[in-house]
Amino acid sequence: MDTQLTLDQIAPGKRAEIVAVDWDALAPDEAKRLRALGLDEGARVAVAHRGIFLGADPMAIILGRTTIAIRSAHARAMQVKHP
């Protein structure tokens, strides 16, 4: 099983489920914000859009009825599996 799959590797239009988040890799306030928005273990998300310049940053993530913009660096801290 591929345990190294992270959210930043998910292509636009595809779904994923967050299985673990490396909170220590994120700044404390950013971690707090991401949790408050619901980007936490167990969240089922879909990647909607990627940025227009090199690095495809930022990413637009759909979670329930909200769309949330995050950077790839945040997504890299989120381990996901295909639902």
Place this chain on the structure above:
Amino acid sequence: MSRVPVIALVGNPNAGKSALFNALTGARQKIANYPGVTVERKAGRAALPSGQPIELVDLPGSYSLDAASPDEEVTSKVVMGRFSGEAMPEVLVVVVDAANLEQHLVFAQELIALGRPVVVALNMIDLAERDGLVIDAAVLSEALGVPVVPTVAVRRRGLEALLTEIEKAPQQDRTHRHQAAELTLPERRLNAHNIVAGAILSETAAHRWHSRLDMVLLNPWSGPLILFGLLFVMFQAVFAWADPFITMIEDGIEDLIGFVETAMPDGILQDFLTQGVLSGVGSVIVFLPQIIILFAFILVMEQSGYMARAAFLMDRLMAYVGLSGRSFIPLLSSFACAIPGIMATRAIADPKDRLTTIMIAPLMTCSARLPVYAVIIGAFIPARTVGPGIGLQGLVLFGLYLFGIIGAMLVAFVLRRTVTKGAASGFIMEMPRYQMPIWRDLLIGLWQRAYIFLRRAGTIIFMATVILWVLLSFPKADPGESQVEASIAGHIADGLNVVMEPIGFNHEISLALIPAMAAREVAVSALATTYAIDGDEDEQAAGLTERLAMNWSLPTALAFLAWFVFAPQCLSTIAVARRETNGWKWPLVMIAYLFALAYVFAGITYWSAVALGL
């Protein structure tokens, strides 16, 4: 005097709190800062059904009482009654977006668990219904243990019912609420999910058109094209649509001057009113139409939800210089005026990001530079075309805007690696759903911006004009001597001229730069005043443009333009930077680096132009 009870509106960002606040209070609002922090305090009066007046406070949108930004910290402290000088709110009105209930109920539960009188406003219920969601407010109220009132701020639906519940709230039975205080975040989220599942009567997958719009507006090809098209239209509109209104204001001021001249005896008081007050303040008020048009665009972009998409598109580009997409909005506003731009940096959570944005905001070409650019370009750049539909004058103006943007990006790049060094900031932003802008909110927003601008014109710029007039008019010159040379201002300019001469500036420019410290646009009226007080009959007859063309060399004119790309000649900007950074340190750094850049680039421009034989 009995104390007016404070009622706080609190909830997630994008819950429609401000629209509800505007609907409840109308234009009777007081906007100030919370003491010691740069978070805006919005308060307004309303009345309960019994006639009891209340003070409504619109708290900054938050996700949790565990604050992650200065805004959230204010909300948290006020709600808990720990903000010194702020009365603890008698009733909390928790505003939730009906269409985004599962997310908003997480914070709502945290607030209800405080055990204070609470009323939930189930806001934007119409948009939820349009999206195919039918919610049973009674079930929701039962599950949460507090009254729930469906509201539609735009159509003033549910406002009476909400005020009635606010009035009854202090008598609520709150004994059982504290049990919920121990819940963890995942438990609250699970609770929210279950509550929503029980309260939603029917749900059709209907919020597709939001994602369809995103498909177009965030598309790698059409997205940027639409954004730049929109910005292009915006800048065109600022110039084209404003013209008739500017002419109207100018004519009005001229009529007023004519009236004063006929109604009053000649003499020093008449000169003071016409040359000093009316022409000086008038030359600034003519910018009101442009500022209103620019803000109309910005407010519509904000209210419709497009601004967050613009921030998304621009984030990567801003990241190159160490900023994030959030800085895009304040910097865009700074094209109108750096003051609202700097104030808009409050939305940036990262303090170093925010400071960097404040420091570069004055480099965005604000509307006050326009008259300066327009006069110089009109006098020195020939009105010929350099390509199909491209005029040379417009091209130079565009170049000056570009010069400012590139300068800002380079300065940000340097600052982020030196004085505001720190970990690369992130970009986390909830993208609000699209919605039609609300007329009332738009008009209230425009009125507030216009008021701030007019107050500035009525105070700082008025004072500067009056002082300049006095400095230029006294002492009176002997016959045959130039009034400007003999005046106090003339002598100050003599001193300044020693420094400014090496970069090609003449005595008149040195003179105009002194009052232009108050505001850049004053440079134009100062040049006009200088040449109007001084000079023979023939020269008086010619307009300022012709006079400049006669008296200045092209390298001098170009150096003058380069100077104004950078020079921090705006007292209001410096004052607002001081307020927003809580001290003099950063405004002084700002003034120093901008004057240094202005001097260096004006010098380079002058000597290059001379070397090229222009």
